[in-house]
Amino acid sequence: MTKSIKTTNDYIEKNKDRVNSSYRLKYHMMPTVGWMNDPNGLIYYKGKYHLFYQANPYNTNPGTMCWGHFVSDDLITYEDLGVAIVPEKEHTSIFSGGAIEIDGQLNAIYTLHYEKGKVKKENIYKAVSSDGIKFGSGVCIFDNEKLPANLSRTDFRDPYPVKIGNKYYVFVGGKDEALNRGVIVVLSGDTLDELNYEFSIGPFYELGEMCECPCYTRIDGKDVIVTSAYNVPRWENNFKNTHSSMFIVGEIDFEHGGMKVDYVKEIDKGNTFYAPQLFNGLDKPVMVGWLEMWNVPYPTHLLHHGWVGAFSIPRVLSFKDGDICQNPVETLENYKFNPDKVISHCLDISLTFYGQGKLTVKGDNGEVVIGHNGAVYLDTMNAKTPHGHIRQTNGRYDRCQVRVLLDTSSIEVFVDGGREVISSRIYIDGDYKLEVNGISEIRIKEIGKKQ
DSSP: OOOOHHHHHHHHHHHGGGSOOTTOOSSSOOOSSEEEEEEEEEEEETTEEEEEEEEETTOSSOOSOEEEEEEESSSSSOEEEEEEEOOOSTTEEEEEEEEEEETTEEEEEEEEEEEETTEEEEEEEEEEESSSSOOOOOEEOOOGGGSOTTBOSSSOEEEEEEEETTEEEEEEEEEETTTTEEEEEEEEESSSSSOEEEEEEOOOGGGTTEEEEEEEEEETTEEEEEEEEESOOOBTTBOOSSEEEEEEEEEEOTTTOOEEEEEEEESOOSSSOEEEEEOBSOSSOEEEEESSOTTSOOHHHHTTOSEEOOBOOOEEEEEETTEEEEEEOGGGGGGEEOOSSSOOSOEEEEEEEEEEEEEEEEOSSOEEEEEESSSEEEEOTTSSOTTOOEEEOSSOOSEEEEEEEEETTEEEEEETTTTEEEEEEOOOOSOOEEEEEEEEEEEEEEEOSOO
16 A cells, blocks of 8 residues: 555654664764665755655655655755655555756656566656745656667656756666666656657666666766666776676767767765665755665664665765766855864764874774775675675875765765765774874864864
8 A cells, every 4th residue: 555745754753763863973864764776866956956756655665665855055965855755555665766947847757667467667757846845746758669679668767857958868877788787768858748768878887787767967178977777897996796887978869869988987985885876956966875784784673763765965976087976065164163172973084094094983892994005995794784894995196185975874985085985884882982093184173063
């Protein structure tokens, strides 16, 4: 039986105080209760940042999915408005998608996923809101039979809408069934009431067996696709997770179809980052990812804490010497202050490595190490996590600036001005103590209430 928006939000309100807050994050978005995965429908609309997300409030596992809804003034503090879009029919879920403003209305473009027994279907739907909070019923805006015969009708999801000139384009994750390879499907229309197939991008190595969550922007005159894929074969120090996310940089020929790819780059070298999406409605590219990973143990689920999942810190994208970089949104600076002593789990640490060295963050029952041995590495093997790893940058650096964001159960390491990033989840109890070896420059700020 499907649950209504009211029923679901009543459940959230009733159970929100029952979660265990031990590992709740302080300045990263996370669900009030239950399961959370992909960021959806990221848009700046009517003076607010709206961040929807894949949610199952009734369990700490994925199940019948809907769209949860955050709003924020600055992408650091936020309000959870509960769920915004729920499935209206049995055996359906509201899977991922994007959002765009048209004539003052927020248009949510999402995947309606149907699954019963061995039957599975995925279709592109649209729901419209005049205030960004209450949505009308969804309607199908693309007939999957318009797809070329080789493209899957069942693995066809995560639409992301953009407007280029007078035309709307929708980027969708897809699969070439004949080749068992991922592709990016591009749909178009003069409106978003009915779409047509335009062309596909791929397949190529980095799209694995299935492409998911593609979205599009332009940066410094280049077309940039942010996307994810599963079962990308591991290659040297790249794609070490079951699922991977990447930047595709080049030139898209919207008139004739196709993309000339300059390069593909893995977004995050850590073990907990997936399904990133870009904001619509901003004059700069801002990206948010799911700060977890599929097919791994989730400590807050195993410990029965009543919640799972978080978003990464929102990251601003830019180019540096032709390479795409990512850095935390500037509004985080408004929450930083000088600590009397380092005990907090919420820190912003800037340091410079000259040759080999390491920073060790210790608690009562574990530690995490950020080090430099030519490459910059993150060691979470002793961070009280069931999936600890040692992950490192592709680049090797003689002198390297590093920025480390610590939250209660997360760490994000930005290397060389954001040229490379390594993210993970950590579960260390007790006050933090820092041990510094071979680092000549280090600055520590605490992150707390807005200053």
